[in-house]
Amino acid sequence: MARERAAGSLPGSQDAGGSARWEIEETSLSKDDEARVVDLADQLGLVSNAPPRRRDIDFLLILGGARLSNLLRPQYAAELIQASAVAPKHIVLLGGSRPVMETERDATDSYAPRANTEFDLLTQGAATAFNFDTSARDEEVHTDEESSNANWQVWRFGPESTGLDIPISAIEAPSSEPLTRRATSADSYEFFAEHLHLPTGTACLLVTSQIYVPYQHLEGVRSLAVPFELELETVGFPPHWQADLQGMQGPVNYLQETRSTILAARRLYTQRLSTV
Numbered sequence: 001m002a003r004e005r006a007a008g009s010l011p012g013s014q015d016a017g018g019s020a021r022w023e024i025e026e027t028s029l030s031k032d033d034e035a036r037v038v039d040l041a042d043q044l045g046l047v048s049n050a051p052p053r054r055r056d057i058d059f060l061l062i063l064g065g066a067r068l069s070n071l072l073r074p075q076y077a078a079e080l081i082q083a084s085a086v087a088p089k090h091i092v093l094l095g096g097s098r099p100v101m102e103t104e105r106d107a108t109d110s111y112a113p114r115a116n117t118e119f120d121l122l123t124q125g126a127a128t129a130f131n132f133d134t135s136a137r138d139e140e141v142h143t144d145e146e147s148s149n150a151n152w153q154v155w156r157f158g159p160e161s162t163g164l165d166i167p168i169s170a171i172e173a174p175s176s177e178p179l180t181r182r183a184t185s186a187d188s189y190e191f192f193a194e195h196l197h198l199p200t201g202t203a204c205l206l207v208t209s210q211i212y213v214p215y216q217h218l219e220g221v222r223s224l225a226v227p228f229e230l231e232l233e234t235v236g237f238p239p240h241w242q243a244d245l246q247g248m249q250g251p252v253n254y255l256q257e258t259r260s261t262i263l264a265a266r267r268l269y270t271q272r273l274s275t276v
């Protein structure tokens with residue numbers, strides 16, 4: 001999923017400097033300091049995961065990401081459902097249009113070798129986790145002649161076509177600024193809420209990677225829960241699922257995501273101040 005950063009940064013799977021998150025070099029910290037970084041990150045909620053607090057929900061939302069995220073996040077959602085830890089009425093996949101990067105092909109080719117975009121990765125990863133055929137779908141597609149960033153598509157799979165007997169929708173949202181950028185997480189949230197006509201009080205569970213839980217929960221509160229008056233909880237899959245192909249859980253990654261979380265908290269605080 002295109003991840004919002006500080007103003008002026010690049011959206012997507014890159015940090016503010018333009019490097020892919022899995023390509024960021026390690027810190028120059030000592031081993032003791034690196035261990036302390038991980039310990040403090042754990043205290044902030046970036047390392048150890050926890051099950052959802054609420055079992056009955058309206059929508060289980062799965063965010064797209066990089067490398068193995070589009071496989072591991074649906075697998076964790078499926079595990080929660082099969083363990084009766086959560087009982088959603090509807091599963092929604094929120095995938096972006098960003099192209100698959102060559103530097104992540106070593107991971108993505110292990111489950112979606114023909115994927116061209118993040119949306120492709122997420123739908124294929126979910127098809128594996130939930131046991132459905134991606135070709136057995138109803139779809140809405142909009143193509144914009146002026147900018148491909150304004151394109152959008154929605155795939156729908158009936159409950160009878162999934163292994164969990166739950167309807168699934170896959171959404172690739174349009175950008176709210178199509179002439180300058182691809183869709184962001186905020187665009188995806190808005191399109192999801194408006195396209196599915198969510199009533200006030202709708203209960204949503206957001207599934208991501210544990211390292212991104214604080215950041216993406218704050219962004220979800222700011223862009224989805226507050227403007228649409230929804231209930232939102234965010235959980236992440238266990239860190240030990242992070243195989244060598246996934247990476248992105250070293251001290252440097254925790255430092256980066258701590259910074260992202262602080263920026264997200266500031267955006268939420270600023271937005272709330274402006275509405276008081």
